[in-house]
Amino acid sequence: MKKVILFATLACMMSCNDKTAKTPAIDPSNFDLSVAPNEGFYQYATGGWQAKNPLKPEFSRFGSFDVLRENNEVRINDLFQEMTKIEAAPGSVDQKISDLYKMGLDSVRLNKEGAEPVKADLAAIMQVEKGPTLTKALTEMMLDVGNPLFAFGVMADLMDSNTNAFYLEQSGLGMGNRDYYLEESNAALKKGYEELLAKLFVLSGTEEAEAKRAAADVVAFETELARASWSNVELRDIARSYNPMSVADLKKRYDAIDWEVLFDELGKVQVAGIDRAIVGQPSFFEGMNKLVKQTPIETLRYYLAAQYLTSAASYLSDDFYAASFDFFGRQMAGKEEQRPRWKRAMSIPNSVLGEAVGEMYVAKYFPAKDKERMLELVGNLQTALGEHIAALDWMSDATKAKAQEKLASFHVKIGYPDKWKDYSTLTIDPSESYWQNIKAASLWGTLDNLRKFGKPVDKDEWLMSPQTVNAYYNPTTNEICFPAAILQPPFYNPDADDAVNYGAIGVVIGHEMTHGFDDQGRNFDKDGNMNNWWTEEDAAAFKAKTDILVKQFDAIEVLPAKGDQPALFANGALCLGENIADQGGLRVAYTAYHNSLEGKEKPAPIDGFTPEQRFYLAYAQLWAQNIRDEEIARLTKLDVHSLGKWRVDATLRNLQDFYDAFSITDGAMYMPVEERVIIW
Incomplete structure (x- = not known):
């Protein structure tokens, strides 16, 4: 599922059933x-x-953080199961949570639908031409699916922390990290990724021979995109990543993208007046621009389709999910077994409606005395x-x-926010496919971020939900935050x-x-x-x-x-x-x-x-x-x-x-x- 990218340096500690018995302070059985x-x-x-x-087979890593996360999953799942037993009012938070949860559990419906939920979007992608239609397709995908080629988002201006600015950042690699494409030691992973893309193309209706050719072309394209990308170490250089440019500068320097179309599309969703962008990695955008110009449109179409399918696979039928898991879970991370369906289903409303779930969570599991002690x-x-x-x-x-x-x-934040996020404008419609609802939720989250552009920064906003087992420091608000769930x-x-x-x-x-x-x-x-x-x-x-x-x-x-x-x-x-x-x-x-x-x-x-x-x-x-x-x-x-x-x-x-x-x-x-x- 697409997440709105926060381009600030967000420094975190990482990557339950109720018990009446006291937890040992130091458990001697933990020693060797x-x-x-x-x-x-x-x-x-x-x-x-x-x-x-x-x-356990479903984990690639399991530690103290994961124990709490596992316990939290049980807690939250119990809350969700109770909600499915009541007749929730249409448009209520309870309806949105319970319907999303039930759709994720409904394997019969998901398997019956197969690739049907993605076919119309894929057909549109395969009609894209260079110029305005390519940019329009990119923008639409960035709003509700993923971040092909690059990403945009809104956060505090690093030089004016009271004002929200528009940012452009490198993106577009299906494996996430450029080293997977460029280092010889990762050849097996690169081959596995190519095989995944071919499987996804076949599952979506492409002939096998064409699917294999398309997958090879996409991986070759992403490899060149990786050559232009900054390393993870380079991305930590904040000063170097702050490069304000006017829209005129964008048009002149990166003309493979029709910036007028991109900003017009954002204007249609009530994000207007953007006349300046802070570009994170100018050399990446130069390389991306050159690459798009020299790449045949057929390859660009398949690249967009690959980006779309890897984002959608987890929310489609079991064969799509299994293909995705075999690469990202098994080959890349060493997991032996898929997560149980209930955990996957529970995680979506927990993420999409995080603060609504958090409000229920703290009411039941977070005593006031813990906040006072913190x-x-x-x-x-x-x-x-x-x-x-x-x-x-x-x-x-x-x-x-x-x-x-x-x-x-x-600025110290402990437990939960003083003001909860309003989800009234998010529509979850069970008559639509699970994937279409995931897209609707992703669009809502993206717009919730983008509509902050040009407005004062809300320094009381939380960047983690209360039920998250983690903590963070945010430099642009000079805040430390400790969600309720870590206080166990x-x-x-x-x-x-x-x-x-x-x-x-x-x-x-x-x-x-x-x-x-x-x-x-x-x-x-x-x-x-x-x-x-x-x-x-x-x-x-x-x-x-x-x-x-x-x-x-x-x-x-x-x-x-x-x-x-x-x-x-x-x-x-x-x-x-x-x-x-x-x-x-x-x-x-x-x-x-x-x-x-x-x-x-x-x-x-x-x-x-x-x-x-x-x-x-x-x-x-x-x-x-x-x-x-x-x-x-x-x-x-x-x-x-x-x-x-x-x-x-x-x-x-x-x-x-x-x-x-x-x-x-x-x-x-x-x-x-x-x-x-x-x-x-």
């Missing part, structure tokens, strides 16, 4: 006592958890980060003062001692705060504007320290060489922001915990572990997971987060407080003082 803490702390702290939680913890973490900034030996007083101003200006064990446990909660949810809070000062967040001031508030000397000192962190992670072998596949190493530059935030979150939360003990007697050990040890054990157990090799390879290429094992072992190796807690002076975990780096 055959490994000493100084040899492999991650395995020591989580090896038992891994043994107890072998990967506000207290956030205040404590804010104080601790201020102390760290004040104590920095590499930053000047002038820059420290600006950093303190930014910290004091954080192992992240927040009301039955746990403070050391454990500071090591878990405290680190999550500190992590999101530190994003305001990572390699991307540091480019924004207290008001959310991209503004260099650093002295040259301080910026150089920061860069020197982060370069060390990059090299530390670059040296990590995440997969050994196997057959003709070379060894795979972590990408320290891609994960730099998250690695800075992990380290900062740990250090700040540790300080906040000790600050909370002032004037109190130090707590005694529990189950043989000191508070300091319990703090680090709680952190490690957040990242307990099992993961398939295919998923390791996939995430290493595209995820800005390090793998769970290295978020623990590689990050802790820089922290003397960790060594002191477990009396570590040697072993594989130990890093000499001169090789360590502390940033915040």
Whole structure:
């Protein structure tokens, strides 16, 4: 399903049944006592958890986040099932949720319809010519299907955070990442993708020989598009990605697209007056423009059809879904089995009507006392980060003062929004096909974003639903957000001692705060504007320290060489922001915990572990997971987060407080003082 792309740097922590029994603060069965803490702390702290939680066939990765997500899916599914038993008023939220849910469950209808829901759109695509009709087709697809060639969207102007601006960004690769097309080691995946496209063409009514030729042409076209695309590391360069252009500039530079048609089409859906766009990757648009001009129209038609079918496949008959899963799920991610239909059906209204579902979720599952406790913890973490900034030996007083101003200006969101989103203009019609309703919902979401153009930024809007197990920092609003669903064990446990909660949810809070000062967040001031508030000397000192962190992670072998596949190493530059935030979150939360003990007697050990040890054990157990090799390879290429094992072992190796807690002076975990780096 198409999602409205948010082009801002949104920094997150990632990629239930009710129980009356208390959840253990630290579960001793999660340990692997055959490994000493100084040899492999991650395995020591989580090896038992891994043994107890072998990967189910439907997962490519399963960890603590996924446990909560699984529990949430059951909770939400229970809510939806109850709604199907009542006669919901037409046009009500209950009707929209229950009808979308029931359509996703109706395999008999989906299999009977087969390819019928997509045939009319595909026929129109196959009549496209270069010029106005190509641009019209592109625009229509961008509104409700996907993002062929490039993407557009609205968000805060990075230089004027109070105003919403129109953005253009690179897109259009069916496999998502340019490296899949350009690196020889990914030849098998590239072949698998070509076979997927051929299957989808055949299922939609194309003769097999033609389908194979079309698929080969599409993959060749996307390979050339990949050559023009920026790498994931390059995309993290915010300043380089800010390139305002007038509409006249767009027409002159990228004339393969009829920009008058694109903006006219947007005007028809009440998005008018766009006279300026911020182009994210000018060199990509130059390459895309040249490629479109030299590519035969037949190939462009099949490219659009391929983009359309890969977006639609999950919402059509079982043969379409199976073909998509065999590539994206099985070959690319290593999953062995499709997700149960109820989970797939539940996920759509949960996404499309996220805040409506969230309103029901928090009413049943989020007590007010949890919000009060979080506000207290956030205040404590804010104080601790201020102390760290004040104590920095590499930053000047002038820059420290600006950093303190930014910290004091954080906008904190906890649990759920004060004002819920209005879905009254979204129509879900069960007389239409499931796919047509998915398109209608996608169009609604796209327009909900686009109609913000030119209007003041709503800084109270939430970018995650309350039932999302995650957290984020948004630089243009200088906000940290903690949805209700993350405030459960192992992240927040009301039955746990403070050391454990500071090591878990405290680190999550500190992590999101530190994003305001990572390699991307540091480019924004207290008001959310991209503004260099650093002295040259301080910026150089920061860069020197982060370069060390990059090299530390670059040296990590995440997969050994196997057959003709070379060894795979972590990408320290891609994960730099998250690695800075992990380290900062740990250090700040540790300080906040000790600050909370002032004037109190130090707590005694529990189950043989000191508070300091319990703090680090709680952190490690957040990242307990099992993961398939295919998923390791996939995430290493595209995820800005390090793998769970290295978020623990590689990050802790820089922290003397960790060594002191477990009396570590040697072993594989130990890093000499001169090789360590502390940033915040």
